Amino acid sequence: AQKVTQAQTEISVVEKEDVTLDCVYETRDTTYYLFWYKQPPSGELVFLIRRNSFDEQNEISGRYSWNFQKSTSSFNFTITASQVVDSAVYFCALSEARGNTGKLIFGQGTTLQVKP
Amino acid sequence: DTGVSQNPRHKITKRGQNVTFRCDPISEHNRLYWYRQTLGQGPEFLTYFQNEAQLEKSRLLSDRFSAERPKGSFSTLEIQRTEQGDSAMYLCASSLKTGWAETQYFGPGTRLLVL
Numbered sequence: 001a002q003k004v005t006q007a008q009t010e011i012s013v014v015e016k017e018d019v020t021l022d023c024v025y026e027t028r029d030t031t032y033y034l035f036w037y038k039q040p041p042s043g044e045l046v047f048l049i050r051r052n053s054f055d056e057q058n059e060i061s062g063r064y065s066w067n068f069q070k071s072t073s074s075f076n077f078t079i080t081a082s083q084v085v086d087s088a089v090y091f092c093a094l095s096e097a098r099g100n101t102g103k104l105i106f107g108q109g110t111t112l113q114v115k116p
Numbered sequence: 117d118t119g120v121s122q123n124p125r126h127k128i129t130k131r132g133q134n135v136t137f138r139c140d141p142i143s144e145h146n147r148l149y150w151y152r153q154t155l156g157q158g159p160e161f162l163t164y165f166q167n168e169a170q171l172e173k174s175r176l177l178s179d180r181f182s183a184e185r186p187k188g189s190f191s192t193l194e195i196q197r198t199e200q201g202d203s204a205m206y207l208c209a210s211s212l213k214t215g216w217a218e219t220q221y222f223g224p225g226t227r228l229l230v231l
Contacts, residue, residue, distance in 0.1 A: 104149075104151075
């Protein structure tokens with residue numbers, strides 16, 4: 001069965017702190033895709049990154065970095081030097097290649113509050 | 117390039133009434149998805165279209181729900197005989213499916229409140 005678990009419901013940090021959001025997934029498929037989306041208070045889900053199961057190379061984009069480890073089925077997201085504008089709900093999601101459907105299975109989300 | 121748009125943004129209705137939501141995808145995107153999100157939860161898949169064909173429906177999509185995508189452009193999601201449990205945010209996403217991978221881009225959602 002497909003499942004995404006984001007164990008951290010809420011995280012609160014002070015501006016400029018680093019913060020890591022955890023994501024653990026379950027799938028029986030060998031080919032799959034992992035995503036992170038940001039949902040600010042306005043409600044619109046904003047795409048951040050897509051990773052395929054064959055590419056375990058970590059990625060950095062500005063203050064954002066992602067650590068993909070197949071051995072532990074984890075795809076963690078780190079924000080370096082957090083800012084107030086990073087405050088949002090962050091979702092990790094999984095999509096399996098089997099069946100050719102791109103439907104996303106989302107975790108429950110982690111609410112990040114960055115205080116000034 | 118405009119993003120995914122959804123209308124209305126908010127809808128309040130009384131139990132038993134029918135409601136219809138519209139989604140306009142990013143132009144030239146061949147796939148369109150509908151999700152439902154309740155408070156404190158992640159979005160849950162409802163259904164999706166590839167061009168005008170509806171290819172999959174979730175078990176969450178009861179007989180009271182119907183979706184269409186005529187001509188493979190915009191899509192509508194209709195809920196008949198609304199119930200209080202239908203209160204949620206309804207999200208639409210579109211993607212360009214080429215090869216194996218695709219990335220879904222979401223609209224702002226339609227927030228439904230059933231009284």
